[in-house]
Amino acid sequence: MATSIEDNFGDEYYQHLPQFGASLGELLCFFGVKRTYGVGGDFVANLINALEPHVEVLPSSNEMHAGFSACAQAELNPLGVCMTTYTVGSLPCVSAAALARTEGLPVVFISGAPGENEVNSHALHHSVHPSTAWNTDLDAALNAFRALGIRAERLQGQRHSGQPNIAAEQCLDLLTYAYLNRQPVFIEIPRDLINQPTQSLRLPSQLAQLTGDQQLSLSGAELIARNIEKKLTAASSPLVFLGEKLRLNQALLTKIIAFCRQQGLPYATSWFGKGMLDESDSLCLGSYNGAFSEIEGKAYIESVADYVLELGTAISPSDTNNAFSSQTHAVDSHKNKTMLKGTSRWEQDISVVMDLLQSAHLTPRKLPAQFGDGVIASNIDSLMLGYHNLAATINLAQGELSKPYIFVPEVGSALFASFELQTLNGDLGRSYLANPWYAAMGTCLPYARAIADQLIEMGSKQPILVLTGDGGFNFQANELINLQKQAANVTIIYMRNNIFHLGKAGDAPVYACNHLAFDPKLLIQAYGGQGHLCETTGQLIDCLVQSAAVGGLHLIEVPTSTEPEYQSEITKKLNTYIGFRNGNEEATSAWKTLCGE
Template sequence: MLLDRLRHIGVSRIYGVPGDYNLEFLELIERTPGIAFIGTCNELNAAYAADGDARMTGIGAVLVTYGVGDLSALSAVAGAAAEGVPVVVISGMPPLHAVQSRALVHHTLADGDYDNVMACYRQFTAASARLQPATAVMETDRVLHAVQTLKRPVYIQFPSDICYVDVDVPAPSPVSVTSDPGLLAQAAQWVVQRLAQARQPVVLVDAMVRQYGLHDRVVRLCTQYGIPYAALSTARTLLPESGPLWLGQYGGQASAPGVADYVKGADCVIGLGVRFVDSTSGYFSQDLQPGALVDVQPFSLNCDGRNMQGMTAADLLDAVEQALKDRPPAHLSRPAVRPDPAAPVSSEAQPWGQAVFWDRAEAFLRPGDIVGADNGSSMVAMLHARLPAGCSLLVQPVWAAIGYSLPASLGACLAMPDRRHVLFIGDGSFQMTAQELSTLLRHRCNITIFLVNNGGYTIERMILGPQAAYNDVANWNYADLPAAMGGDMAAVLSLKAGDVSALDNALAQAERHEGLAFIEVGFAPMDAPAGLAAMGQAVRRYDYGLETPELP
């Protein structure tokens, strides 16, 4: 029943780790066509992989064992909650007879309490349930309805002794959320009126557009009425990043050149699911005109101090588009805010460092690539890069867990095997989740991984402790890891680059390579992409109230 329901909502892979309480469920997966189990090295990485899969396909799933597996995965599940990623977490738990008798079993605190893990998960999920035969179908449908509607993780505990209990299973009901027609019409009129009065409107895009599949609706609205749009870091690559209406990335004072000034001058800001988080707003440096924001959320609208409930964002965009159908595009002309790209500098004229590396890395990307970037130097660089058409950017700016991108790229690779994947990850981040390199190798994923080795946590050095030992990490022999992790070195490319010539040679080889390419690039500890120092200063001021770093 549960596997059929998962297949019905689009799950075709379940990531996880075997444990004695979920083995019978794994046996069922083995015999269920259309759904595969992807074993990972630990539950944290499994949940990150499910997150990456869900961002590509719309839904992800992870299987853990009770207690130790649950809590290992919980940080990644919390990250999915923070970023609005629909992931179904299934926990194989001790048998119901043990729960009912409060038996003292392993993977618990040996105190008879079987509610503490559920209490943890309730803080980070949209719905949760412990299945029992009498209510299993109803509870499963309730929880899966929540993950589809609210686009956040959900949690199901599956006692080990009920896997083979037969239950009557009705056909699944379609999941739909309808809008109140009268309230929808009123809300659409508010938005249309604001647009008609606006001298300089703009659309700000956040992760809601990914969550609810609003891409085409937003493009049609902006194109039809000539409204420029910008994307927060959580929404990069969701809409086309070229053409006269694309402004660039918006993040307050950390915006792409000219974007913050344009948004500041806008008298009508259509915010699509916008949340001004510190890391997506240049540490709360967003500067909008008073009353300019028209705040569209998944099921509500705030406009001119008025709140309207009872509608979906999709229906609202459709209603606004219909109302504007016969109106001429009023705002097609606007000043250019993005400078023309600088002419490339020859290799001979560029000293080795991250500046030349990120220029080369940007040029290495192809249209349609899925680009992962871990928190820190890599994410800052990619958020300011010009990505080719059709690229998808896989980042986690809100939860901002270092190490997220490697297992998330595993999920993205398996979800989209026909696209090329490129990952940029620092040495400190890589050491968090490095085990999943072995899973990428095992599944022969088509990915190029750039390991940025700058001797530790450069983003932390930019905040405090530029020379402090606590920001150091062990210097692994990174380029040897593919072989150590079981990679077929006849099919794997593993290289190191420490100067411009070696980088150009490595990029040329990687460009021709199909499969996994691992390229370690080495830099000085304080060498960083443009923007990282300013980010460090903003974090330092906000967290510690310090204007300048301590002296070495």
């Protein structure tokens, strides 16, 4: 005869057990989650109802956008959370999961699933099951996420009548894994588990205790610090180069910047680290990427620095972040360099070395002469707007605002022009969030949506500036409905040339992204925003200043020429390099000239 939990462990214990849905809500709150993004559906309906008392369950225009918003959320919080229904909802999130996997973002992808009592020989309407199949595939989404190298599990219900299920403990393990390892996870939750009793959890009093406050298990930090101390003392023009791993470790980044200021050490970051530094700081050289860089600190990095302390860069270099493997990245090839990649969890090894350096007997240097504002403000004298003077114009406009922008560029020409923008301190601690290639187009508006939610929670009026081409915008315009519902303070600069121009290699119809009759200014009005047309640098500055003062949703259409003189310097260099790699003789000659050969 089956034994009930109540009979087995007693009524007092049984009454102590929470329902799984409530336990999951408490777990998300413990990890600092205040909102989830997603799309409703039959298999996730019970979960939505269970979580609503604990977190905001916010809609997205589609599942992929929900995943992208969760990625932006994870850039700014301990976890990002996306919630969808079974397979037809979770499988469209795979692009966002690839982004989270590549960027090392702790995103939790939650999917409803068939109840364990529904699994039998019949094909469920959301299962991947062609009519010719001999078996029902219930694990399609699990396998898809696992194929990306993501930990993916389906929660288990009760396996013995006398024992509560372990679903809450499974979730705690998965959320802890995502948090500690900065990796996405995928969780399928059978819908009949939501209202079942689960084992009660004993959580730490605070999130930081999950790390166990463990000491660094690696030895030799004192020897590394001593070696760095000797090299810093011998160097006349040192450089600290900060990698993108530090953007998710604010405490360590703050410690390093404080050390640089204490010692008068110039510092720069990689393209993927852009936005984590205040580029107006007198010691900041900006965001560097070899021959493709357009920053005033470039000369110091490439021709002056005689010792480089490289901290928190990727173990395996990315071609995008390392000058597209063009061998022009001076930090990569510097002969006098110490690299601390951060090979222990949460870069504890770097942190311990920095503590030792801060207590070392180093003589502070006199602050070097001002390196400039971190960006080159050239081409602003050209009245006609284009990518060639877009960043310089925005930098001037930003100087007139009471609060600086948070920049959200879209993949394409807008992304490469955005590396010339000046990022300043803001309320979020990050002033630039971008998807550098991995999920292709379609992320800037979902990112802006998550940033706006965070700012609203903080009571901040800081403006968000989205930079996008018309191709990228058309991928995601349906997300405007959620920006409207938020009353978000977002301005969209819409660079219009009616084609997918970056990487264009012919005249096939696939490159056409617009119709000449399309009027995005009317579209933004339909979403309660204001549309503007700017064709000159002066018009754009005035419009940006006025839009920030008014607040709300704005779209600024900028007609953009595709002629080379109207492209950003970075894009021109990239197109030249691509042509060189493809064997184009003219591009090869131009590239060699660019490299001084």
